[in-house]
Amino acid sequence: MTISLSRAQSIAYIANADLPEPVRDEIFAEETRVTNEVLNPRGMSRRRVLLVGGAGYIGSPLTQFLLARGYDVRCLDLLLYRNRDCVTPFLGHPNYQFVEADVGDARATDAALADVTDVIILAGLVGDPITKKYPVEHQAINEDGLARFIDSLDGRGLNKVVMVSTCSNYGEIPPDALADENYALKPMSLYATAKVARETQILGGANKVDYCGTVLRFATAFGLSSRMRFDLTVSEFTRDLFSGTVLQVYDADTWRPYCHVRDFARALSRVLEMPSNAVRFEVFNAGGDANNYTKKMIVDAVQRHFPQSRYEFVAGGFDRRNYKVDFRKIKERLYFEPEFSVEQGIVELIGALRQGFFADYAERLLFYRNEELSYKPV
Ligand SMILES: NC(=O)c1ccc[n+]([C@@H]2O[C@H](COP(=O)([O-])OP(=O)(O)OC[C@H]3O[C@@H](n4cnc5c(N)ncnc54)[C@H](O)[C@@H]3O)[C@@H](O)[C@H]2O)c1
Numbered sequence: 001m002t003i004s005l006s007r008a009q010s011i012a013y014i015a016n017a018d019l020p021e022p023v024r025d026e027i028f029a030e031e032t033r034v035t036n037e038v039l040n041p042r043g044m045s046r047r048r049v050l051l052v053g054g055a056g057y058i059g060s061p062l063t064q065f066l067l068a069r070g071y072d073v074r075c076l077d078l079l080l081y082r083n084r085d086c087v088t089p090f091l092g093h094p095n096y097q098f099v100e101a102d103v104g105d106a107r108a109t110d111a112a113l114a115d116v117t118d119v120i121i122l123a124g125l126v127g128d129p130i131t132k133k134y135p136v137e138h139q140a141i142n143e144d145g146l147a148r149f150i151d152s153l154d155g156r157g158l159n160k161v162v163m164v165s166t167c168s169n170y171g172e173i174p175p176d177a178l179a180d181e182n183y184a185l186k187p188m189s190l191y192a193t194a195k196v197a198r199e200t201q202i203l204g205g206a207n208k209v210d211y212c213g214t215v216l217r218f219a220t221a222f223g224l225s226s227r228m229r230f231d232l233t234v235s236e237f238t239r240d241l242f243s244g245t246v247l248q249v250y251d252a253d254t255w256r257p258y259c260h261v262r263d264f265a266r267a268l269s270r271v272l273e274m275p276s277n278a279v280r281f282e283v284f285n286a287g288g289d290a291n292n293y294t295k296k297m298i299v300d301a302v303q304r305h306f307p308q309s310r311y312e313f314v315a316g317g318f319d320r321r322n323y324k325v326d327f328r329k330i331k332e333r334l335y336f337e338p339e340f341s342v343e344q345g346i347v348e349l350i351g352a353l354r355q356g357f358f359a360d361y362a363e364r365l366l367f368y369r370n371e372e373l374s375y376k377p378v
Contacts, residue, residue: 166217
C-alpha cells in the first residue's frame with residue numbers, strides 16, 4: 001500500500017526550509033519514497049540510523065542533531081577513550097539505543113543492524129599519531145574490522161550508507177593547487193591509507209550492493225563536543241594560548257581545511273535527506289572554501305584574543321601534509337555550506353574555557369586526546 005505524505009508531515013521538507021523550493025520538493029519526494037519503500041514494509045514510522053563510532057568527538061553532537069531532527073539513533077561504539085560519559089545524556093531518550101561493541105565483532109554488528117534503515121560509519125582509530133603508535137590495533141580496526149563490517153552491509157535492504165573519510169587523503173599538494181574530489185590521492189600515513197582503502201571498498205559496491213553508498217571526505221574538525229579532542233589544531237592552539245602554554249607550531253605555512261562538528265552533522269543529514277540519485281556512490285569533500293587555513297592563520301586568529309600569549313614557529317616537523325581543498329561539489333550538488341567560521345569556533349571554545357570547562361584536561365588526557373589505547377581485538 002502506498003501512503004502519501006503531505007509536505008506539512010515531512011520532517012525533511014520542514015527542516016530544510018533554507019533551501020530553494022524545487023530542492024525541498026526533491027527532498028520531499030525522497031522522504032515519500034523512503035516512507036513507502038523502506039519504512040512501511042518494516043512497519044517503522046521513523047528512520048533508524050546506526051552510528052558506528054557515535055560516541056566520539058563528531059558522533060556526540062551528531063547524535064544530538066539527528067535525535068532533534070526526528071531520527072532514531074542506535075550508536076555502536078567501543079568507548080576506546082573512556083568516553084562513556086558522552087553516551088549518558090542520551091540514555092533514556094525514547095529514540096536512542098546504545099550498543100557497546102567492536103565494529104569488528106560480526107555477532108554484535110549483525111544484531112545492531114537489525115531494523116536499521118541507514119548507517120553512518122565514523123568508528124576507527126582516528127589520526128596519524130595514534131595509528132603510527134598502535135599499528136597492530138590500527139590493522140585490526142581500520143583495516144580488518146571495518147573492511148569486514150562494510151562487506152556485511154549488502155543484502156540487508158539498507159537505504160543509505162555514509163562512510164566518513166578524510167581530506168588527509170590528499171596528503172601534500174602544491175601550494176597553489178586546490179584538491180577537488182578527482183585530485184590524485186596521496187595518503188601519507190597508515191590512517192589515510194586505510195581510509196583510501198575503505199573508500200575504494202564502498203565505491204566498489206556501485207551497481208553491486210543493494211544500498212546507496214556515499215563517501216564524505218571531512219575537513220579537520222573544530223567546535224564544542226561532549227567528547228572534546230584537544231589533539232586537533234584549532235582546539236589545541238586555542239586551549240594552549242588560553243592556558244599560557246608556549247605553543248610550538250610546526251610548519252606554520254601548511255594549509256588544511258577546517259569544519260565545525262555541528263556543520264558536519266548538517267552535512268551528514270543532508271546526505272541522508274537528499275534524493276539517492278544525488279549522492280549514489282559519490283564522493284564529496286565536506287567543508288567550505290572559506291575555512292581553508294594555514295596554521296599561522298589559526299595562531300593569528302587565536303592570538304588576537306590573547307595578545308600576551310607566546311608561541312614559536314618551528315620548521316621541519318614530521319607531518320608534511322599540506323592541502324587546500326575545493327568544496328564546490330558539496331555546495332553545488334547538496335547545497336551545503338558551513339555556518340561556522342574558524343573564528344566563531346575559536347570564540348565558542350574560549351567562552352567555554354573561561355567558564356571553567358575542560359579544567360580537568362591534565363588529569364584526563366586519555367579522554368581529551370587520541371593518544372593512548374587499551375584494545376583487544378575480538
Ligand atoms: N576529527 C577530525 O578532525 C576528522 C577529520 C576528518 C575525518 N574524520 C573522521 O570522522 C570520524 C569521527 O572522528 P572523531 O574525531 O569523532 O574521532 P573519535 O576518535 O573522537 O571517535 C571515534 C569513535 O569510534 C570509536 N571506536 C574506535 N574503534 C572502534 C571499534 N573497533 N569499534 C567500535 N567503536 C570504535 C571510539 O570509541 C570513538 O568513540 C572518523 O571516521 C574520522 O576518520 C575526523
